[in-house]
Amino acid sequence: MGRRSGTGPALVVVPTVDPLADHGRRYAERLRESGTPARLREHHGATHGFLSTPGVVPQARAARAEITGYLRDRLGTAGQVTTCVVSSDDRH
Secondary structure, three states, rough: OOOOOOOOOOEEEEEEEEOOHHHHHHHHHHHOOOOOOOOEEEEEEEEHHHHHOOOOHHHHHHHHHHHHHHHHHHHHOOOEOOOOOOOOOOOO
């Protein structure tokens, strides 16, 4: 995941029924280790891609509301915002 120093605060959203869940957890941990504020939010029972199905997956609506609020709070200040989507298509 390369260099993380100087990265803005992050909200890392992790669906727990996702083969990449550990990658999201580790990313949040590494951000914190580098001194970057990172909030890890796990959505139990949610699968990969759950955010795109708010009418089907119950956790999606709450997660989208949290992301929107997080961005609204951060963009309302002078701080940077970092978003990270971990997918099986990422090649590192």
